[in-house]
Amino acid sequence: MNLLYFCPLWGSETMPFExxxxxxxxxxxxGVEMSFPLNEKERNEKAKLIDSLGLKLIAQHWETVDKDPKLHRHNFEKRLRNLASTNPLFINSQTGKDYYTFDQNCELFNLANEIAIETGVPIIHETHRGKWSFAAHITKEYLDRLPDLKITLDISHWCVTAESFLQDQKEAVNKAIGSTAHLHARVGxxxxxxxxxxxVPDWGSALNFHLEWWDRLIKVNKEKEFFTVTxxxxxxPYLINHPESGEPLASQWDVNMWMMNLFKKRYSHLFSVDTSTETEF
Known part of the structure; x- marks a missing residue:
């Protein structure tokens, strides 16, 4: 299996795109993971440039936030169809609302599935606060009832939602790992x-909780041709700034590079060596 790494546009939006x-x-x-403007000309120019540089693409949806379910559905469909036209590997979608009913969120899953079948572009659904998947136990209920649903796992959100490292929700975590098609590698x-x-060593314990989850995820998917990681x-405000100077406490770019290189080192032989031990700092 090959691990493919994707750079998020998030945080680099002010940089010239090329x-x-x-x-x-x-x-x-x-490759890169990003959303696209609804303007057809701008969208097509950006997609063409990505392809010309030999980069792969994961299209990202996060913009639909309407409270009214009908309006939400309309804008959700418009965004997904716009992204599908860029011919990505797949679309990663922040779908629905945490306060929508099961049936209301399912309407959006069904719509996404219809668009995926029609366009040939798979659509998967990210675990994220404020969305259908805001907590581990809620996500498990959906996955129990919708066994074909595929997710992007960003387990960092669940740590803050549950105010724990989910030690008492192992069944929900295992269920999510078994349904994961893409990983967002951030430490919460x-x-x-x-x-x-x-x-920083002070955050070593948090990192190691995530590494244990990611080890299991990679093992579950090791027979696949490739698996994607962003x-x-x-x-x-995810990145914390110094309260006096206003300067970031860390470089977002450097941290993401460090995380990619940690993955490359940790999984270079894909379990021909033991990866169960804690990370050295």
């Missing part, structure tokens, strides 16, 4: 979705 793509390619990423903790800097430490 410069961002070239920087991601030079850094060793296999019990009071936030992103530690200030995972390279190191997704985010920009402010």
């Amino acid at each position: 410069q961002f793509l070239q920087q991601a390619k030079n850094a060793g990423y296999d 903790y019990t009071e936030g979705p992103q530690v200030p800097d995972p390279r 190191p997704e430490f985010g920009a402010p």
Whole structure:
């Protein structure tokens, strides 16, 4: 199995787009994960540029936030069809609302499935606060009832939602791992979705909880031809700034690079060596 690494556009939006793509390619990423504007010309130009540089694409949906279910459905469909036209490997979608009923969120899953069948572009659904999958136990209920549903696992959100490292929700975590088709590799903790800097030994315990989950995820998927990973430490306010200077406590780009390289080192032989021990700092 090959692990393919994707660079998030998040945090680099102010950089000239071609410069961002070239920087991601030079850094060793296999592709980029990003949303696209609804403007057809701009969308097509960006998609063409990604392809011309030999980069792969994961299209990302997060913009649909409407409270009214009918309006939400309309805008959700518009966004997904727009993304499908960029010919990505798949679409990663932040879907629905945490306060929507099961049936209301299922309407969106069904719509996404219809679009996926029609366009040939798979659509998977990210675990995220504020969405259908805001907590481990809620996600398990959906996955129990919808066994074919595939997810992007970002377990950092569940740590802050549950205010724990989910030690008492192992069944829900295992269920999620078995349904995961893509990984967002960010380290959360019990009071936030992103530690200030995972390279610092003080955050070693939080990192190791995530590494244990990721080890199991990679093992579950090791027979696949490839598996995709996006190191997704985010920009402010996920990234914490110094309270006086306002300067970031860490470089988002450097942290994501460090995470990608940690994965490359840890899984270089895909379990021909023991990866169960704690990370050294």
